[in-house]
Amino acid sequence: MVIPMYSNESEIKAAGALIRAGRVVVFPTETVYGLGANALDADAVAAIFATKGRPADNPLIVHLAGISQIGLVASEISSTAHRLLEEFAPGPLTVILPARADLPRVVTAGLDTVAVRVPAHPVAQALLRAAQVPVAAPSANRSGEPSPTTMEMARQSLGDRPALYLDGGPCAVGLESTVLSVIHDQIRILRPGAVTEADILALLPDVTVHSIASGVGLADPARDGGEDGSGGRGFAMDPARDGGGRVVPAGAESPGLRHRHYQPKAQVSLWETAGRVRTLLARSDRTNHTVMVISPVSMKPAIDQEISQAGGRVVVRSYVDLAEYARGLYAWFAEGDDAGVATIIAHLPARDGLGAALRDRLTRASGEA
Ligand code: AMP
Ligand code: MG
Numbered sequence: 001m002v003i004p005m006y007s008n009e010s011e012i013k014a015a016g017a018l019i020r021a022g023r024v025v026v027f028p029t030e031t032v033y034g035l036g037a038n039a040l041d042a043d044a045v046a047a048i049f050a051t052k053g054r055p056a057d058n059p060l061i062v063h064l065a066g067i068s069q070i071g072l073v074a075s076e077i078s079s080t081a082h083r084l085l086e087e088f089a090p091g092p093l094t095v096i097l098p099a100r101a102d103l104p105r106v107v108t109a110g111l112d113t114v115a116v117r118v119p120a121h122p123v124a125q126a127l128l129r130a131a132q133v134p135v136a137a138p139s140a141n142r143s144g145e146p147s148p149t150t151m152e153m154a155r156q157s158l159g160d161r162p163a164l165y166l167d168g169g170p171c172a173v174g175l176e177s178t179v180l181s182v183i184h185d186q187i188r189i190l191r192p193g194a195v196t197e198a199d200i201l202a203l204l205p206d207v208t209v210h211s212i213a214s215g216v217g218l219a220d221p222a223r224d225g226g227e228d229g230s231g232g233r234g235f236a237m238d239p240a241r242d243g244g245g246r247v248v249p250a251g252a253e254s255p256g257l258r259h260r261h262y263q264p265k266a267q268v269s270l271w272e273t274a275g276r277v278r279t280l281l282a283r284s285d286r287t288n289h290t291v292m293v294i295s296p297v298s299m300k301p302a303i304d305q306e307i308s309q310a311g312g313r314v315v316v317r318s319y320v321d322l323a324e325y326a327r328g329l330y331a332w333f334a335e336g337d338d339a340g341v342a343t344i345i346a347h348l349p350a351r352d353g354l355g356a357a358l359r360d361r362l363t364r365a366s367g368e369a
Helices: 008-020 042-052 067-072 079-088 120-130 151-158 195-204 274-283 299-312 324-337 353-363
Strands: 025-027 034-038 062-063 093-098 113-117 178-183 186-191 208-211 248-249 267-271 292-298 314-319 342-347
Touching: 008 025, 008 034, 008 120, 008 178, 025 120, 025 151, 025 195, 034 042, 034 120, 067 079, 067 120, 079 093, 079 195, 151 324, 186 195, 267 274, 274 292, 274 299, 274 342, 292 299, 292 324, 299 314, 314 324, 324 342, 324 353
Parallel strands: 062 113, 093 178, 186 208, 208 248, 267 342, 292 314, 292 342
Antiparallel strands: 025 034, 093 113, 178 186
């Protein structure tokens, strides 16, 4: 059994003092590890961008100890946004609000809106209380790489650039937070995450939810057309729902979504059918490099058969459910990069629940988004 090493109270206090002193620290959250600094200190926030090599036009999420701190960074909050945060905070939900005039615009990449989240991880909570200031934090990796879901992954990416690393064990969610823009009763999912469309509609049945385009309505990334008789049209957009909330497609409007993101060094290709895995294996170089296949446990017998027929160097990582896929995805990417894997053949799950977030990250990782 592996016992996770959690940072203790004195390390967390030291991290809080470093943040108040304008330094940058790595800390765990339930989504991914964050690279945090005092959101009210423009120089400290600039140091985050420098540490990551992050483009200045990609805004940061401000992390708060509780909803009661929202007034430190936002000028107002709508009743819809408030209800969402009351329900899902602390947790993997980020909401965009109008920014206070005195919030340094380096945080928001010049926008007059600010993204806020209350993380649930006990180490993040303890750090935010120790720091006593709002903490701006993107994921703790060099820009463009997949997010770290363990402290070791963050350290591999950022080395000795941050002043301190806090350890909270492997992240329970493993994918970045759901990001919502809320304007009156119109909600846009700018980034899908563990708080899903269905979760939002269950709480607020009368709102309209617009979903971002990535991983939805995609032109055929994962099927061999015709193989299953569908002509490869496996990705039809959800039709707008009748009765209660509606789900309609929306273009990406979140600045960060323009940037290359979530990509491991390996070429990522997506599959839905064993036949597609056969095709992708046949195209891969399994002599000079190892190929990684990610498969649901339910399809593993069929995939194992394809692999034994193809021959060569192939490893399989399998998952029982989407929560395990979300927790494992970035760690498998990192493991593949460490092992010199050149091709990752990753299963593209259905859109339900966490499937929307996984499809978004997978299509971006594959370069098909
Ligand atoms: P990261 O810090 O890498 O998890 O990314 C945070 C993401 O939140 C950014 O890439 C943006 O897409 C989104 N975001 C943060 N602030 C805003 C904002 N004010 N308006 C719209 N999207 C935002
Ligand atoms: Mg990131």
